[in-house]
Amino acid sequence: MKKVVFVLFFLAACTHLAIAEPVKIGMITTLSTKAGYLGEDTRDGFKLAIAQEGGKLGGIPVELMVEDDGRKPDKGKQIAERYIKKDKVRILTGIVFSNVAMAVVPKVVRQDVVYLSTNAAPSKLAGKGCSPNYFSVSYQNDNLDEVVGQYVSETGHKSVYLLAPNYPAGKDHLAGFKRYFTGDIVAEVYTKLGQADYAAEIAAIRAAKPESVFFFLPGGMGINFLKQYSQAGLGREIPVYGPAFSFDERILNAVGPAAVGVKNGSQWTHDLDNEANRQFVKAYVEAYGRMPTLYAGQGYDTARLIGSALKAVSGNLDNLDAFKAALKKADFASVRGNFRFGTNQHPVQDVYIREVVKTDTGYTNKTVKKVFADHVDAYASQCKM
Secondary structure, eight states, X not given: OHHHHHHHHHHHHHHHHHHOOOEEEEEEEOOSSTTHHHHHHHHHHHHHHHHHTTSEETTEEEEEEEEEOTTOHHHHHHHHHHHHHTSOOOEEEOOOOHXXXXXXXXXXXXXXXXXXXXXXXXXXXXXXXXXXXXXXXXXXXXXXXXXXXXXXXXXXXXXXXXXXXXXXXXXXXXXHHHHHOOSEEEEEEEEOTTOOOOHHHHHHHHHHOOSOEEEOOOTHHHHHHHHHHHHTTGGGTSOEEEEGGGSOHHHHHHHGGGGTTOEEEESOOTTOOSHHHHHHHHHHHHHHSSOOOHHHHHHHHHHHHHHXXXXXXXXXXXXXXXXXXXXXXXXXXXXXXXXXXXXXXXXXXXXXXXXXXXXXXXXXXXXXXXXXXXEOOTTGGGOOO
């Protein structure tokens, strides 16, 4: 009788394992508006990691659910609420813009949910607003500007004109640049998010006559600004600098020769010499027929990180503390090479200066130099976890 009971129990357990549902991952990202390609690349990088494991991450079956926030904070909140309440999702990710992140993240991390940022990483969530349920896999917003501020100072420019959209990330990015730039700030201008015409700003730059311009204008905003800046003839007079967000490969192929020679800051480039990066770039081009951007690399790394933690807990999210502990170990091969989490669960990583170059097939970036090694963000000390 005992043998029969054991067999029945064993068969029931096997049946349960066979029908166990995949771990659901909710992605909220921007797929529409002129910035929609940022979310596309984030999603595609994430999906590539899943495809490479045959629908799994860390050997655990997963279901990726993706919805477009339209760059609207309220829509992002609605999607997050539906994922959590209706779909019972315990892992969220994917937000591109910091205004959406600030509307969504503080609320969801107060629940039994883990949010992993593939991009937006506002200062408020890195410092006093940090949370054990929040991980930034990308950077802290200021980081890619800090490296440019340092580099522009090293080149000898004595003055700079600053330009960014008027939303949390815009303010973070200019703050990061100013933290390391030692010259004079001629002006600090905040534009409308999604603005298309920069004639007035370009006229003001011409009149101010700075030695350099630093701008943060992601997606279509950067395309429009660079084209108009070149058409105004200022590209030959006043050099421009910025973070990688304004110089990804899809922007560059839309802008064309106007961007050649521009230096920009990033924690990743397709030419970083490590095995994980080489195989990622090759696989991404084969899968999608285009070079990956920073967003794609961050989406891929986030998926690989989640996979490492799912493997450690055998896909069981009932013990969320164990899952978060596994995430914090960052036991995966990042396309960036050096990667670990700091005390506020933001990356400690190397940061580089890249240069826009022309190739036989279009325009891309090449790594020029490593400026910061194992760089820690400026807000980590304010995080009390």
